[in-house]
Amino acid sequence: MSIDIALLLGQDGVVNGAIYALLALALVLVFSVTRVIFIPQGEFVAYGGLTLAALQEGRGPGTFWLLCAVRVAVALADGIAALRAGSGRSLRWALAGDLGYLTLLAAVLYLAPFASWPAWVQIPLALALVVPLGPAVYRLAYQPLAGASILVLLIVSVAVHVALVSLGLLFFGAEGSQTRAFSDARLELGRVEVGAQALCVVLFSVALMAALHAFFERTSYGKALRASAMNRVGARLVGIPVGLSGRLSFALAALIGALSGILIAPITTLYYDTGFLMGLKGFVGAIIGGLASYPVAVGGALLVGLIEALASFWASAYKEVIVFALVVPVLVWRSLRTHHLEDDE
Amino acid sequence: MSEHAEQRTTSPSAEILLEVHGLGVRYGKVEALRDVHIRVGRGRIAAVIGPNGAGKTTLLSAIAGLLPCAAGQVWLDGVQIAGAAVEDNVARGLSLVPETRELFARMTVQDNLELGAFSLRRAGRRERDALLAEAFRIFPRLEERRDQLAGTLSGGERQMLALGRALMSRPRLLLLDEPSLGLAPLIVREIFQVVVGLRRRGVSVLLVEQNARAALQIADDAYLLETGEVSLAGTAQALASDPRVIESYLGLGRRGDPGV
Ligand SMILES: Nc1ncnc2c1ncn2[C@@H]1O[C@H](COP(=O)(O)OP(=O)(O)OP(=O)(O)O)[C@@H](O)[C@H]1O
Ligand SMILES: [Mg+2]
Numbered sequence: 001m002s003i004d005i006a007l008l009l010g011q012d013g014v015v016n017g018a019i020y021a022l023l024a025l026a027l028v029l030v031f032s033v034t035r036v037i038f039i040p041q042g043e044f045v046a047y048g049g050l051t052l053a054a055l056q057e058g059r060g061p062g063t064f065w066l067l068c069a070v071r072v073a074v075a076l077a078d079g080i081a082a083l084r085a086g087s088g089r090s091l092r093w094a095l096a097g098d099l100g101y102l103t104l105l106a107a108v109l110y111l112a113p114f115a116s117w118p119a120w121v122q123i124p125l126a127l128a129l130v131v132p133l134g135p136a137v138y139r140l141a142y143q144p145l146a147g148a149s150i151l152v153l154l155i156v157s158v159a160v161h162v163a164l165v166s167l168g169l170l171f172f173g174a175e176g177s178q179t180r181a182f183s184d185a186r187l188e189l190g191r192v193e194v195g196a197q198a199l200c201v202v203l204f205s206v207a208l209m210a211a212l213h214a215f216f217e218r219t220s221y222g223k224a225l226r227a228s229a230m231n232r233v234g235a236r237l238v239g240i241p242v243g244l245s246g247r248l249s250f251a252l253a254a255l256i257g258a259l260s261g262i263l264i265a266p267i268t269t270l271y272y273d274t275g276f277l278m279g280l281k282g283f284v285g286a287i288i289g290g291l292a293s294y295p296v297a298v299g300g301a302l303l304v305g306l307i308e309a310l311a312s313f314w315a316s317a318y319k320e321v322i323v324f325a326l327v328v329p330v331l332v333w334r335s336l337r338t339h340h341l342e343d344d345e
Numbered sequence: 346m347s348e349h350a351e352q353r354t355t356s357p358s359a360e361i362l363l364e365v366h367g368l369g370v371r372y373g374k375v376e377a378l379r380d381v382h383i384r385v386g387r388g389r390i391a392a393v394i395g396p397n398g399a400g401k402t403t404l405l406s407a408i409a410g411l412l413p414c415a416a417g418q419v420w421l422d423g424v425q426i427a428g429a430a431v432e433d434n435v436a437r438g439l440s441l442v443p444e445t446r447e448l449f450a451r452m453t454v455q456d457n458l459e460l461g462a463f464s465l466r467r468a469g470r471r472e473r474d475a476l477l478a479e480a481f482r483i484f485p486r487l488e489e490r491r492d493q494l495a496g497t498l499s500g501g502e503r504q505m506l507a508l509g510r511a512l513m514s515r516p517r518l519l520l521l522d523e524p525s526l527g528l529a530p531l532i533v534r535e536i537f538q539v540v541v542g543l544r545r546r547g548v549s550v551l552l553v554e555q556n557a558r559a560a561l562q563i564a565d566d567a568y569l570l571e572t573g574e575v576s577l578a579g580t581a582q583a584l585a586s587d588p589r590v591i592e593s594y595l596g597l598g599r600r601g602d603p604g605v
Contacts, residue, residue, distance in 0.1 A: 223456055227449045231447055233445075234449055237443065239431070
């Protein structure tokens with residue numbers, strides 16, 4: 001292997017690794033706060049990228065109808081819960097908020113010429129469509145099972161994954177899509193030529209990680225999330241609602257997923273089911289850190305990206321096999337190092 | 346928060362802040378509490394003493410909302426709170442300091458305290474800073490260690506932090522579960538003096554203690570809880586002079602216990 005090929009592969013590996021790292025962060029976050037192994041994480045990648053692609057092609061994205069349906073389901077679930085508890089005041093406010101939000105989105109999607117807008121307006125619009133799906137998924141699938149075992153939550157995750165992939169097929173269709181590149185420029189860095197888009201992916205990923213770090217270290221909601229992950233009883237005792245930390249962590253996971261999709265959509269053709277494999281690779285990175293350590297998860301995910309790039313050069317037919325076979329030594333190593341993962345407070 | 350729970354079922358009384366009426370709690374088939382009646386007056390300290398396994402921790406957990414009540418009612422200032430969520434109770438001014446402290450071990454002392462004010466997150470920064478300053482005034486030792494991780498604190502400092510964190514939500518009623526557990530006599534005295542100081546500022550306290558001697562010395566009212574039932578109730582003085590209490594809980598073997 002010549003040095004040029006190695007540098008090229010390294011570049012590929014870092015770009016993919018950056019995306020896997022973002023997904024790994026989301027997986028660690030969701031698991032540590034809610035004990036949910038969030039298999040559907042990858043679906044938000046596909047939803048984010050495909051929603052932006054639909055906006056750029058001037059089609060109203062199917063995500064809008066999905067969001068409407070999901071919000072109706074959430075309202076029903078909340079309504080039933082409120083009837084049982086005999087209250088309704090906060091529910092009316094939530095409903096009014098939902099209705100206002102969806103009306104606003106509908107107005108934009110039906111009246112505005114969004115296809116000709118610049119990317120920096122289209123991207124927030126795509127996020128506004130996709131991110132609210134995260135907390136809704138938590139509310140519908142996981143919140144009713146708050147006390148369940150990790151295994152039950154995992155089984156639910158498989159079901160949610162299948163449901164979201166099917167809905168993706170229904171609302172986005174089977175064709176793949178790509179979005180416009182943020183920039184087509186190519187930069188000479190020493191002897192390698194780097195695509196500006198690839199550089200964007202890495203820079204945005206680093207920026208997003210820095211933003212997440214600041215959120216966890218500086219804001220009261222970020223600290224509340226960390227506290228919920230560290231000690232559930234303690235978090236309840238200081239008045240952090242279990243539902244709030246759940247919704248917040250799922251919203252962040254959806255945001256991270258959708259942004260990842262938007263970042264890679266210009267360089268990869270996304271299909272409704274593309275996210276799954278990416279999510280799994282993020283998961284491999286995350287379990288290197290025991291689903292508990294953010295920095296190790298990032299490092300692990302980068303490693304996965306680099307190994308994948310090398311594997312695609314040496315044995316491209318076995319690329320996925322090699323990456324997922326990584327799980328075995330990782331699990332053996334972790335089982336030797338830790339005695340229990342489950343109640344690691 | 347449920348509208349139902351907000352309805353006043355009894356009129357708020359000038360003297361009673363917490364009223365527990367006929368409370369029953371079960372762990373599956375096991376009945377841990379049966380028909381428990383307890384009252385905590387405004388600005389008063391009520392102590393609950395009793396042997397291991399009597400159900401003292403269960404009582405506080407059920408009042409705080411950590412455990413569901415199988416029977417009975419709980420009123421805080423005339424508002425029915427049985428079955429309410431913990432976070433709603435915290436917002437109403439009821440804070441529990443559990444036997445197990447439940448600190449955020451890998452966060453600093455200051456972060457732990459600030460999280461204690463999470464229910465006041467909509468209040469201004471200045472208000473929360475004032476509460477933090479107040480907590481540091483009560484426990485100067487915490488200020489010295491504000492950047493230390495809670496998990497590295499000594500037992501006494503942990504108890505101070507747990508108490509300080511609970512105070513950050515500006516409670517009207519504090520539920521304290523065995524604050525003296527595992528602490529040296531000097532620290533026990535310090536903590537109990539803080540509790541007495543809180544009463545002076547109008548905070549009511551429901552205090553669960555193994556250390557009956559110390560608890561009865563600072564309490565106004567007292568209850569003896571045995572196998573899930575209140576077997577004796579009265580003023581702290583009356584309980585302290587009850588022959589049964591003297592024999593079982595203040596007996597000779599315990600004379601060496603720290604007083605206040
Ligand atoms: N989660 C649980 N499941 C089943 N039984 C429980 C549970 N928690 C407590 N119990 C039982 O309920 C009874 C009361 O327990 P509790 O912890 O309230 O006692 P306590 O008075 O606080 O005792 P101690 O002084 O030792 O702290 C005990 O018999 C205990 O075994
Ligand atoms: Mg106890």
